[in-house]
Amino acid sequence: DTGVSQDPRHKITKRGQNVTFRCDPISEHNRLYWYRQTLGQGPEFLTYFQNEAQLEKSRLLSDRFSAERPKGSFSTLEIQRTEQGDSAMYLCASSLELGLAGVGYEQYFGPGTRLTVT
Amino acid sequence: QQPVQSPQAVILREGEDAVINCSSSKALYSVHWYRQKHGEAPVFLMILLKGGEQKGHEKISASFNEKKQQSSLYLTASQLSYSGTYFCGTEMEEKYSGGGADGLTFGKGTHLIIQP
Numbered sequence: 001d002t003g004v005s006q007d008p009r010h011k012i013t014k015r016g017q018n019v020t021f022r023c024d025p026i027s028e029h030n031r032l033y034w035y036r037q038t039l040g041q042g043p044e045f046l047t048y049f050q051n052e053a054q055l056e057k058s059r060l061l062s063d064r065f066s067a068e069r070p071k072g073s074f075s076t077l078e079i080q081r082t083e084q085g086d087s088a089m090y091l092c093a094s095s096l097e098l099g100l101a102g103v104g105y106e107q108y109f110g111p112g113t114r115l116t117v118t
Numbered sequence: 119q120q121p122v123q124s125p126q127a128v129i130l131r132e133g134e135d136a137v138i139n140c141s142s143s144k145a146l147y148s149v150h151w152y153r154q155k156h157g158e159a160p161v162f163l164m165i166l167l168k169g170g171e172q173k174g175h176e177k178i179s180a181s182f183n184e185k186k187q188q189s190s191l192y193l194t195a196s197q198l199s200y201s202g203t204y205f206c207g208t209e210m211e212e213k214y215s216g217g218g219a220d221g222l223t224f225g226k227g228t229h230l231i232i233q234p
Contacts, residue, residue, distance in 0.1 A: 004159075033221055042120075042205045042224025043160065056221065091159065107150070107207075107222065109159040 002026075004110035006092050012116045013082055020078045021113045025094030032075050033093040033107060034067055036060065043091055043109075049075060050097075082117045089114050119144050121208045123225035130232050136193040138228045140206030141186070149182055149189040150207040150222055153200075160205060163191075168211065196232050203227040 005024045013019050025032045030051050035043035046065070047057045051072035061067075064082075069075040079086055093107040121142045128136050140149060148167050152160035164175070166182040166189055177194040193200055207222030 035221070040226070042207070042227050043222075045221030045223065048221055058221070106162050106165055108162060109152075111159045 004092055004094050004108055006090075006110040006113050008113055009111060010114045010116075012118065015084060015117055016081055018078065018080045019082060019115065020076055021090055021092075021115075023075045023077070023092030023094075023110060025074070025092070026096075026108060029094035029096045029108075030072070031095045031097050031105075031107075032069055033095075034075070034077050035091040035093065035109075037089040037091055037112070038087075046077075079115075082115075084117045087115055087117045119210070120223055121149075121206055121225040123204075123206060123228050125228060126226070127229040128231070130196050130230070132198060132232055132234050133195050136196060136230060138191040138193075138204050138206075138230070139188060140190070140208070140225055141188045142208055142210075144187070145211040146182075146184075146187050146189075146208050147211045148209045149180075150209075151180055151189075151191050152205045152207065153202045154205060154227075155202040163204075193230070196230075198232050198234060201230055201232045203229050 007022045011019055033048040034046040036046055037043045045058050046061050047067050049069040052069050064080045067077045089112045091112045092110045095105045095107045097105040121140050124139045150165045151163040154160040164180055166180055180191045182189045205224050205227045207224045
């Protein structure tokens with residue numbers, strides 16, 4: 001178990017450019033979550049996948065954001081036409097959820113990708 | 119609905135105890151506690167479920183009061199390594215009855231500083 005990994009760790013881009021981030025979850029985990037965290041705040045839920053299916057999107061996720069998880073393994077988060085307000089830490093988390101009632105499932109976070117839009 | 123954490127910040131001497139609270143205005147299914155150090159990922163501490171027992175390991179434990187919809191994190195005989203920002207992440211009960219969103223809803227965090 002090597003944990004959740006994210007790439008790149010830091011990204012600086014100019015406003016209007018597109019960026020893509022990658023997340024590799026813990027290998028046996030079936031759920032993958034994307035969160036965004038700004039300074040002084042807790043992580044905010046963006047979207048999640050159950051295997052390869054994207055099941056939920058937060059209203060925070062504008063149409064400039066798209067996420068994929070081909071083959072239910074790694075995931076990518078793309079932001080098109082970046083804006084300065086997109087500057088944040090983008091966190092990925094994964095969990096193994098078996099759909100059992102009365103059971104809680106831990107989400108394990110990756111180190112994050114810090115995006116700075118200039 | 120974002121949970122409310124209190125206090126916002128705590129400064130302790132090594133060896134002192136601390137309590138961090140997490141309250142929700144909606145019925146909760148679970149509360150997840152994380153610690154995050156500056157520039158690092160949140161690290162999972164423990165999860166408490168509605169109807170579950172108090173949990174803990176070593177000198178960190180937590181409880182879940184269903185009547186108050188509040189969870190408390192207890193740090194006993196604090197160590198320097200306990201410094202960081204503590205977040206609670208909540209799942210609403212409505213998520214399991216067909217409504218509500220997936221993913222955790224986090225509070226704004228409690229900054230804990232342990233001084234030698």
